[in-house]
Each structure stands twice: as C-alpha cells, then as structure tokens.
Amino acid sequence: MEGLIHLPHYWFVSNPTVKHFQWRQGETFASSFLFLTLTVFTYLSLTFLLRRLSFPPLSPSILRPISAVHNLILLLLSSSMAIGISLSSLSQMQNPKWLLCFPKSQTPTGPVFFWAYIFYLSKILEFIDTLLIILAGSDRRLSFLHVYHHAVVIVMCYVWLSTVQSLMPIALATNACVHVIMYGYYFCCAIGRRPRWKRAVTDCQIVQFGLSFAISIVMVYYHLSGDGCSGIWGWCFNAVFNASLLALFMDFHSKNYARKKKMMIMDKLS
Template structure:
C-alpha cells in the first residue's frame, strides 16, 4: 500500500476539507455544515457590531469586576490546573486543525495564481477560507477564558494581555465584514504561533520546562512584522488605486486594486502596529532587562534539595509563577530538551 503523494492541488496527499466537512457536519447533527457556510451580516452569529461590542464589554466587566471582588474580599486563589491544561490542549488542537486546512486551500491558490492574487483578488475570498476565517474568529471569544484563569488564579492583569484579547476579536470582525482577501496572512501566522504558544502553556502547567519559551514571544514579534509588511502593502495598493493617483500629476507605481474596504485596512494597520510595539516592549521588559524579576528562573532550596521553579511567563502578560505552587507539593519539575 503506497502512501498518498503530495501535489500542488493536494498538499497533504489527500483532500482534508471534505473529511473536515463530514466530521463537523456529523458532530453538529447537520446544524453546521462547513461546505455550505455563508457569512451573512445580520444573520450569522456575531456578524454585527452590537453583539460583538456586547461580548467584548462583558469580557472586560467580568475580568476587572472579578479581579476587584477577589482582592476586595481576599478570596483565596483557585488552582484549576487540570482545567487549564484542558483549555490549552483544546486551543492547540483547534489552531493546528484550522492552520492545516488553510494551508491546503492556500498552496494551490498561490501556485496557480500568484501571491498578489491571493492577497488582493476578490476571487481569493473563497467559501472554504471564509468558513475557516469565521471559525478562527469564534476562537477569539473562547480565548477570553485565558484571562478568566488569570483572575481566579489571582495573577496580574496587564494592559497588553487585556487589550490584546478584546482588540483581536474586534480585528477579526472588521476583516470579515470588510471581505479582506489578505485575511489569511495574519490569521495563518497567528494560528501557527498559537499552536506553539498554547502547547507551551500546557507543558508549563504540567511542570515541564522547555528551552524554547523565549521563542514564543519572538515568534509573536516576527508574526507582526510579517503581518504589517503585507497589510501596509495591500493598504498602499488600495489607497493609490482609489484616491492618490486621482489627485497627483505623476501616478504612483502600484500593482492594482486590493479587495476589502479601507476602514478594515485602517483598523488592521492600527491594531497590528500597536501589537508590534507592545510585544517588543514586553520582550525587552521580560527577557532583556537583567534587573527584571520576570527574566530570571528562580531557584528555591528546601530541605537541602534544590527545587527548580519554572518561569511561567504568558506572552501577553502573565507573571512568573512557580510551578511548585501549581502542582502537588512533592511533584518534581521535569525538564524537556530539544
């Protein structure tokens, strides 16, 4: 029996989209059929601004209100380590699944039509990709639970963490209603980072130390640099095509019009730019300032035996958390090498 051979049309050797379509249709009892999904403003859940704004507002009320209540009444922090592990492994699996399905759609599109077509053509706004964009959009609301864990475990809430979650949900919404074909660039890069990021959190919750934790933040920064390169390019094409060349004597060079509306482009440029600045600041604060407590792996000595403590840094703002506080008192911290 020969193994499936990858081709430009089937990058993984077999067509994964029909399999995904069949599985999800059966799991939802035909309520959600990926191959028949259509994003219709006003009909699709979370397709209008009001419910999106309500969901994001509720998120902030819960986390800041909950944080205030815990501190006001001096409620003992919850551990919830088992639930935290489940949460992270679920998000890792979802991210990997969506990423693989997007790669399957994008490789033949780029191979046959070119990169500019894939990021700017209205024909690149395909039904399977829109379905995957929407499913990724829904995960942004699931990721709100990240902050709930911080609140009940009484970890510090930073601006980067709380801002990042709310802004990303709104960013995904603006790109969906704006029909921006370039959406696959930031989404696919973000999914790739999330596969690594949530896997790291899962390992950290298990008490497993890894050498590559600093690369989680580095990948975030690299992601936003690539995002902005593509998004600024596409926004420039749109501006030149629609406005600039109409008001100047010597036309500016450009490749052609880019799909999507300008409001979505402006929001994408602003949010992704702010992410890059904030994550670079976070990286410097945590990993490059030697005086910062967050940049050190703490070692505690108890009963004459050194107990290694993991620097549990969440890339969007978690503080260093000793693994010994998260696990059973006698559980040893394991180390994983490359």
C-alpha cells in the same frame, strides 16, 4: 495511500459545511455588530469585576488540570485552523496575488472564510485565558497588554469578515501557527513540564508583526497600481492595531528579558 492524502483535504476544504460556507452579516451566528459589542463589553466588565473581588486563588491541584485541558483544546484548534486555512487558500485562490489582494468583487464565501469564521469564534474561547489568570491570583500576568489584546483581537477578526479584508489568509495562517507554539508552551507548563523556550513565544509574535507590515507594503502597491483591493479600510484598522500590539510586545520583551539578562550579568560579576 491516495485516500489518506485526500482525507484531510475533504475534512478541511471540500466537505459541504466548509466549501459552501457564507458569511451573512446579521444572519450568520455571531455576525451582528450588537453581538460583537456585547461580547467585548461583557469580557471587559467581568474582567474588571472579578479582579476587584479579590477572592483567594484556586489551588494549583485544581487549576492545573483545568488549564491543561483548556490549552490542549486551543492547541488542537489552532493546529486545525493553521492546516485548514493553508489547504483552503491553496484550493480557493485564483492566483498567488489573491492571497495578498482580494478583488473588490470578492464575497465572504468558501473554505477560506469558513476558517476565518472559526478563528473569529475561537477568540471568544480564548477569553477563558483571562479567567484562569484571575483564578490563579496572578496580578503580574493580568497586564494591560493581555486584556487589550483579547478585547481588540476579536474586533479585528470581525472586521476581517465584514469587510472581506485582503491579506486575511496570510494573517490567519501566521497567527494560527504562532498560537500553536504559544498554547503548546502553556500546555506543557500546565502539566508540569515547563519548556526552556518561553522567550520564543514572544519572539515569534514580534516576527509575525514584522512579516505583517512587510507583506502589507506589497498589498498597498497592488491596491494603488491596479483596480484596488477589497477591505482596505479594514486593513487600516488592522494595521493600527498591529502597530500598537508591536509597541506593547517590544516593551514587554525589553522589560522582561533585558532585565533578566542584566541580573544574570550582575550575578556573574558579584
């Protein structure tokens, strides 16, 4: 029994690859600003080009198995990241304050930053979401919110690592948990078992942003009242991005669910 308890800790925290990880700007794979720029540019260019080609959508019999495998991979990866960052944070933190405010001397080394790196790379894999939407011919799903989120979130993850940004462990853990719910929903849809909790996906994303702003107040207090927190300029970028996403998600939420509720009321009255 004791071995079973220590086994997850070894694979998620203590094994040498995770424990001794170090982000080296320009040396670690995908760590250069040029790589980031080319990745975002390629994503936006291919999305625009493939959308303009207007080829016939793939048959659901072909697309659903591909989508199911893709979403299952991201579901398992998100689950691993949620567990990994949680166990790593408990192992690496010097005190509870560390989760909110890295000291300015903090270096991007250790298991927490390994999982932040995996999270960063996973955002490239998530670009396949857009390709599947285009192949399905779903114009409604290929929204500005979708493309904007996918293009900028990878920049945010890069900033987390390159600036050693405070609050990153909590942000990563909550985001990974939301993605477990989201990709769990998409996987169920792909195998023909559409859950009834679609709205919960958007609601969880909105709650995540609210939580992010709430704990940011504590981080800013620590930054101003003490020796300062690491990566404050990275946090500023993150805060602006989250604010823009929250506004877009709220707009999406009101347009989709408020409209459906109104239609249901009208149907009952007619």
